[in-house]
Amino acid sequence: MIASSVSETTTRTSIEEFDVLVVGAGIAGVGGAYHLSTQRPDSSFVVLESQDDFGGTWRSHNYPGIRSDSDLHTYGYRFKPWTGPPIATAEEILKYMGDVIDENDLGSHIRYNHKITSAKWSSEDNKWFIEATQTDTGDIRYFSANFLWMCQGYYRHSEGFTPEWAGMDDFQGQIVHTETWPKDLDYADKKVIVVGSGASSATLIPAIADSCEHVTLVQRSPIYYGTGRNRNDLAETLREIEIDDEWIHEIVRRKIIHDQSIFHRRTFEEPEVVKEELLTGVRDILGPDYDIDTHFTPSYRPWRQRVALVPDGDFFKSIKAGQVSVLTDEIETFTETGVRLKSGTVLEADIVVTATGFNMNVLGDIEFSIDDEPLVFSDTVNYRGMMFTGVPNLLWVFGYFRGSWTVRADLLSDFVCRLLTHMDGKSAKRVEVKLRPEDEDMELLPWQDPENFNPGYLTRAMPLLPRSGDKPEWHHSQNLSEDLKTIPSIDLDGDEFAWG
Ligand SMILES: Cc1cc2nc3c(=O)[nH]c(=O)nc-3n(C[C@H](O)[C@H](O)[C@H](O)COP(=O)(O)OP(=O)(O)OC[C@H]3O[C@@H](n4cnc5c(N)ncnc54)[C@H](O)[C@@H]3O)c2cc1C
Numbered sequence: 001m002i003a004s005s006v007s008e009t010t011t012r013t014s015i016e017e018f019d020v021l022v023v024g025a026g027i028a029g030v031g032g033a034y035h036l037s038t039q040r041p042d043s044s045f046v047v048l049e050s051q052d053d054f055g056g057t058w059r060s061h062n063y064p065g066i067r068s069d070s071d072l073h074t075y076g077y078r079f080k081p082w083t084g085p086p087i088a089t090a091e092e093i094l095k096y097m098g099d100v101i102d103e104n105d106l107g108s109h110i111r112y113n114h115k116i117t118s119a120k121w122s123s124e125d126n127k128w129f130i131e132a133t134q135t136d137t138g139d140i141r142y143f144s145a146n147f148l149w150m151c152q153g154y155y156r157h158s159e160g161f162t163p164e165w166a167g168m169d170d171f172q173g174q175i176v177h178t179e180t181w182p183k184d185l186d187y188a189d190k191k192v193i194v195v196g197s198g199a200s201s202a203t204l205i206p207a208i209a210d211s212c213e214h215v216t217l218v219q220r221s222p223i224y225y226g227t228g229r230n231r232n233d234l235a236e237t238l239r240e241i242e243i244d245d246e247w248i249h250e251i252v253r254r255k256i257i258h259d260q261s262i263f264h265r266r267t268f269e270e271p272e273v274v275k276e277e278l279l280t281g282v283r284d285i286l287g288p289d290y291d292i293d294t295h296f297t298p299s300y301r302p303w304r305q306r307v308a309l310v311p312d313g314d315f316f317k318s319i320k321a322g323q324v325s326v327l328t329d330e331i332e333t334f335t336e337t338g339v340r341l342k343s344g345t346v347l348e349a350d351i352v353v354t355a356t357g358f359n360m361n362v363l364g365d366i367e368f369s370i371d372d373e374p375l376v377f378s379d380t381v382n383y384r385g386m387m388f389t390g391v392p393n394l395l396w397v398f399g400y401f402r403g404s405w406t407v408r409a410d411l412l413s414d415f416v417c418r419l420l421t422h423m424d425g426k427s428a429k430r431v432e433v434k435l436r437p438e439d440e441d442m443e444l445l446p447w448q449d450p451e452n453f454n455p456g457y458l459t460r461a462m463p464l465l466p467r468s469g470d471k472p473e474w475h476h477s478q479n480l481s482e483d484l485k486t487i488p489s490i491d492l493d494g495d496e497f498a499w500g
Pocket residue numbers: 023024025026027028029048049050051055056057058061066067068069070071075114115116117151152153154155157200363364365366397399403404405406
């Protein structure tokens with residue numbers, strides 16, 4: 001059956017064959033290409049990317065002020081020192097990634113404008129057969145690969161999530177989402193409402209506040225913010241005493257990971273103390289008379305949602321300067337000239353920006369099948385957040401909610417390369433994970449515990465995500481320090497791996 005469908009394809013057009021196919025040229029996919037070319041120089045590989053250039057998140061987001069909220073010592077790759085201030089703009093991150101591509105001659109491996117639409121595993125051939133549409137010409141291209149490395153990120157790049165509010169069609173102004181920001185949007189001297197609290201709105205608001213007539217942030221509920229300086233004292237000191245960039249990168253990276261793991265632990269052990277520390281940072285800028293209780297005191301313990309970093313407190317300085325107001329309220333309806341909130345407050349606006357989150361794309365919105373049977377990821381159990389029961393030769397990169405995505409992308413790159421080398425050593429053609437006898441009665445749980453982390457995009461997508469279990473092997477720990485120890489020492493001959 002498979003053989004016939006594949007040979008039908010072959011007659012239509014030629015199939016390009018590779019050992020490994022990497023999906024996506026964001027920070028994870030470009031890192032994957034680097035690791036493959038250095039750790040597995042004899043493997044052939046291709047990276048397929050639907051956008052017209054590399055960068056992923058940093059290419060698709062254009063809103064003013066766009067920047068990381070992680071430090072670049074950890075968000076940057078393990079193998080390439082970051083030498084600038086810790087928080088970086090999208091442009092700086094793209095430059096850094098571009099240097100990685102150029103310095104390592106990775107460009108020839110990347111095909112842009114290639115949107116993968118289907119991935120079919122054939123057990124007869126022990127290969128994935130991939131169909132991609134060229135977004136610039138509409139042509140269909142066919143590829144095959146023994147291993148599929150999923151670096152597609154976690155959300156749909158073409159659209160953000162905007163709730164349906166009453167009266168949106170009546171509004172005479174413009175409604176824009178931060179994810180699809182029109183490059184020519186004129187907000188000078190305009191009344192702007194930004195809906196939704198999070199890293200995006202906290203980044204956007206200080207970048208536009210100077211130009212706008214006024215900005216009002218309307219948030220349903222408050223979130224936590226960190227307000228540190230955009231400077232790493234340890235890195236500065238090491239630079240002053242002329243330590244090499246490579247050493248500085250590694251030392252500062254380890255120190256940050258260490259500090260983050262302590263912070264993470266403290267949010268469970270002493271949440272009230274951590275909460276007070278975060279609120280003090282905000283109070284120090286806004287002053288004692290500002291209503292911090294209403295607008296900046298969340299009802300949950302820190303880290304149940306990501307803490308948005310506001311370098312040098314710029315977002316709060318815009319509030320303090322009177323350029324920005326905050327209303328903790330909900331939109332009841334749009335009107336012709338703005339919005340009416342549930343409290344009855346009426347706001348006038350020329351532009352309403354919805355910073356209301358993402359739509360998750362589970363594994364790149366690709367149609368998967370195994371031997372002609374549709375693959376439903378929610379029927380699988382997820383091995384350490386990276387492989388799926390019954391799905392051969394595929395690894396999924398999903399980073400950290402609370403730490404830098406790239407730390408895990410680097411770690412999983414080592415894992416893929418080790419897995420492929422082990423495969424060669426065993427002369428195996430396929431590897432998948434399976435529940436062990438001792439896992440058979442394991443209770444299957446949602447992919448992430450909503451008590452632990454519960455942003456809207458994840459809650460909305462939970463029915464599409466794989467299941468997890470209550471043993472370390474069967475869930476994404478979201479614990480960077482633990483992964484740094486565990487993942488490199490995984491026994492590839494353990495009972496959870498099935499080789500063929
Ligand atoms: C504004 C913003 C700021 C962020 N800041 C941080 C931060 O500071 N720290 C942090 O850790 N995380 C941050 N994140 C999360 C961020 O998405 C990840 O850190 C990281 O960019 C993910 O990298 P990636 O390469 O896995 O995915 P992405 O950056 O999402 O790139 C995936 C690529 O895969 C491509 N792709 C997807 N599906 C297909 C397909 N079917 N065919 C072909 N190509 C496909 C996409 O076009 C995209 O280019 C931020 C997210 C946003 C939106």
